[in-house]
Amino acid sequence: MNTRETDFWNERSGPRIAPEHFNNIVATAADLAIILDITGKVRSVVVNPLNPTLGRLDHWANRDIREFLAEDSLSKLEAQLEAHKGGAADPVDAIEVNHFDNANWEFPIRYTLHRTGQEGVILMLGRDLRPVAELQHRLVKAQLALEKDYETHRDFETRYRVIMEAVRDPFALVDVNTGRIIDLNSAAAQVLGGNQDSLSGGAFTQEFEGRRRGEFIEALSNGASVSGAGPVSAETKRGGKSVVIHPTLFRAAGDRVLLCRIETAESAEFIAEDLALTLSGLYRDGADAMVFTDSHGQIRYANDAFLSLCDAGALSDVRGKSFGDFMARGSVDLKVLTDNAARTGKMRVYSTRLESTFGTQVSVEVSATHLAGTTSPGFAFVLRDTSRLEVVRESGGMPPVPGVSDEAMHNVMDLVGSAPLKDIVAATTDVVEKMCIETAVELTDNNRVAAAEMLGLSRQSLYVKLRKYGLLHKDADS
DSSP: OOGGGOOTTTOTTOOOOOHHHHHHHHHHHSSEEEEEETTSBEEEEEEOTTOGGGOOOGGGTTSBGGGGBOGGGHHHHHHHHHHHHTTOOOOSSOEEEEEEOTTOOEEEEEEEEEEOSSTTEEEEEEEEOHHHHHHHHHHHHHHHHHHHHHHHHHHHHHHHHHHHHHOSSOEEEEETTTOBEEEEOHHHHHHHTSOHHHHTTSBSGGGBTTOOHHHHHHHHHHHHHSTTOOOEEEEBTTTOOEEEEEEEEEEETTEEEEEEEEEOTTSHHHHHHHHHHHHHHHHHHOSSEEEEEETTOBEEEEOHHHHHHTTOSSGGGTTTSBGGGGBTTTHHHHHHHHHHHHHHSEEEEEEEEEEOTTSOEEEEEEEEEEEOSSSSOEEEEEEEEOHHHHHHHHHHSSOOOTTOOHHHHHHHHHTBTTBOHHHHHHHHHHHHHHHHHHHHHHHTTSOHHHHHHHHTOOHHHHHHHHHHTTOHHHHHHO
């Protein structure tokens, strides 16, 4: 059919539409139809019955349309009205304005303005833009959510990269289905003898000697999922290093992935294990006696060297007893050692005498360490037999006076020949005695009873000497 044969649209007077049907056509062709005079006064308003969301706008009639326009839309309407006042043809461009009514709710409308043939009367046909605005709003929210997810992804990617490179252990991520390396850190690349770019995406099995892909991946999966399967041992193909692989199986986006931690002989756990064995050998076979006690000084462990010093047959003979029971001054020595070690963390050298189970005594030097960072806090003591040193000192001449330096001893020797021996001894005795008393008071943390017992003096005699050397008030103030 040739559409040009019809004359419905070609008549000069317009299409033949009955007046009773014209209003319905206009009302349903647009969401909102307004008859407006050239001054902006609304003569009539028709709302599309198929779009009830606009509500009833009958109260717009006989009022200025500017009362229902947002401020930013006034200039658009004024420009259209001025164009029609000048007698211009119907503008082709539409205008988009924001309406608000007495209920203080807004809605956007897209208008086209048309002449009606009557002087100063304009027909405005509007299309409701709220569905479009809502769609745009959803698109903006979706875009913002997408950008937020992208930033979150970048944030997690950055954290993941930093953690992978910060950890000292070699780590590799392996796809269980393909057996290929998804990712690995630089420590793992160094152990495998390559670089991250060349190893990433390659077959994990090919990096080890004598391994088949199916069997190797299955062994790693079993080691990660089956209880008691344990790690998998292997040897790298490029460097020939013996390694132990600790796998962890998890799912990522539905795919099974193995997180493989690769241990070598230089790894921290191997070093810690080797150090533990070395320290255990030193404790078991060392020449110095070692004792471990709880926080109250009760013996928990002691090596053979200590059992030999105190003439004990087995560890059960000393376990549970107070460490102070094996020292000549008993609880005084123990309190001096534990108090100083607890206050400063350790006490380097403390001279005392160790008493065996049979009553014999041996001169020893004790160092104490406070073990506060362990699960069972306590003290560690190392004892060294100094009885042979005392014999050497006695045979070699004057034994050193505790608390007196070599320089002080030489100063005393310089007095020989300048004064009688009686005067020299009288002059130096007080100095040595004062220094010994100061040392004993300091070691016992100003405990006068313990200091008197350590010096072999009565408490009254100690107070007399403290008063003599002016130490009584000084120590009391400290």
